[in-house]
Amino acid sequence: AQKVTQAQTEISVVEKEDVTLDCVYETRDTTYYLFWYKQPPSGELVFLIRRNSFDEQNEISGRYSWNFQKSTSSFNFTITASQVVDSAVYFCALSEATNTGNQFYFGTGTSLTVIP
Amino acid sequence: SAVISQKPSRDICQRGTSLTIQCQVDSQVTMMFWYRQQPGQSLTLIATANQGSEATYESGFVIDKFPISRPNLTFSTLTVSNMSPEDSSIYLCSVGWAGLGDEQYFGPGTRLTVT
Numbered sequence: 001a002q003k004v005t006q007a008q009t010e011i012s013v014v015e016k017e018d019v020t021l022d023c024v025y026e027t028r029d030t031t032y033y034l035f036w037y038k039q040p041p042s043g044e045l046v047f048l049i050r051r052n053s054f055d056e057q058n059e060i061s062g063r064y065s066w067n068f069q070k071s072t073s074s075f076n077f078t079i080t081a082s083q084v085v086d087s088a089v090y091f092c093a094l095s096e097a098t099n100t101g102n103q104f105y106f107g108t109g110t111s112l113t114v115i116p
Numbered sequence: 117s118a119v120i121s122q123k124p125s126r127d128i129c130q131r132g133t134s135l136t137i138q139c140q141v142d143s144q145v146t147m148m149f150w151y152r153q154q155p156g157q158s159l160t161l162i163a164t165a166n167q168g169s170e171a172t173y174e175s176g177f178v179i180d181k182f183p184i185s186r187p188n189l190t191f192s193t194l195t196v197s198n199m200s201p202e203d204s205s206i207y208l209c210s211v212g213w214a215g216l217g218d219e220q221y222f223g224p225g226t227r228l229t230v231t
Contacts, residue, residue, distance in 0.1 A: 033217040037222075043227070044223070050219050052217055095217065102215070107158060108157070
C-alpha cells in the first residue's frame with residue numbers, strides 16, 4: 001500500500017490564484033515526520049518544510065502555508081497568490097523508523113503549472 | 117544544510133556498458149542515499165551508502181547491478197552496470213543525518229539515457 005498519496009497528478013492555475021496540494025499519509029507509528037519538497041524544471045529537489053507528528057500547528061512562510069491534521073492523516077500545502085516561478089513538481093514525504101533505520105517514503109508528486 | 121554536487125550531470129550510454137556517478141558533499145554527513153527517478157515518476161530508493169561497509173540495498177536492487185562505494189563521509193559513487201534502456205532515468209544522490217526527523221538534501225541529479 002502506498003504510504004504517501006498525492007491524488008492530484010497535475011494542477012494548472014492562473015497566476016495569482018491560490019492552490020492547495022493534497023497529501024495523505026499512512027503510518028502506525030506515533031512518532032514520524034512529514035516533509036514537502038519542490039522539484040523545479042531544473043530537476044534539483046528543494047526542501048521546503050518538515051513537521052513532526054506531535055506538532056499540529058499550521059505553519060506559514062510567506063506565500064506558503066501547511067495544514068497538518070492527524071485526524072485525517074493529511075498534510076496539505078497551500079500556495080497563495082501563485083506565481084509562474086511556483087511551477088514545479090511538489091513531493092510530500094513521510095519519515096518513520098524501520099528495522100533497518102529511518103526510511104523516507106515519497107508520494108508520486110503533483111505537477112503544478114502556473115499560467116501567466 | 118549541505119551542498120551536493122554530482123558528476124556527470126547527464127550522459128548518453130550504449131546498452132551493455134557501465135556508468136559511474138559521483139556524489140560529493142561539502143561537509144561530513146552521516147547518511148548518503150541513492151535514488152532513481154524514472155520519467156514522470158516519484159523517487160525510488162536504491163540503497164543507503166554506508167561509510168566503510170557495504171551499502172544497504174532496497175528490495176528489487178542488487179549490488180551486482182548497482183555497486184556503490186563510500187570511502188569517506190563526503191563522497192560516494194553509484195555504478196549502473198550492464199545498462200539497458202530500462203535504466204534510463206534520473207539518478208539522485210541525497211545526504212542526511214541519522215535522526216528520524218532529519219531532512220534529506222538532494223544533489224542536482226544525473227540524467228542517464230541508455231540507447
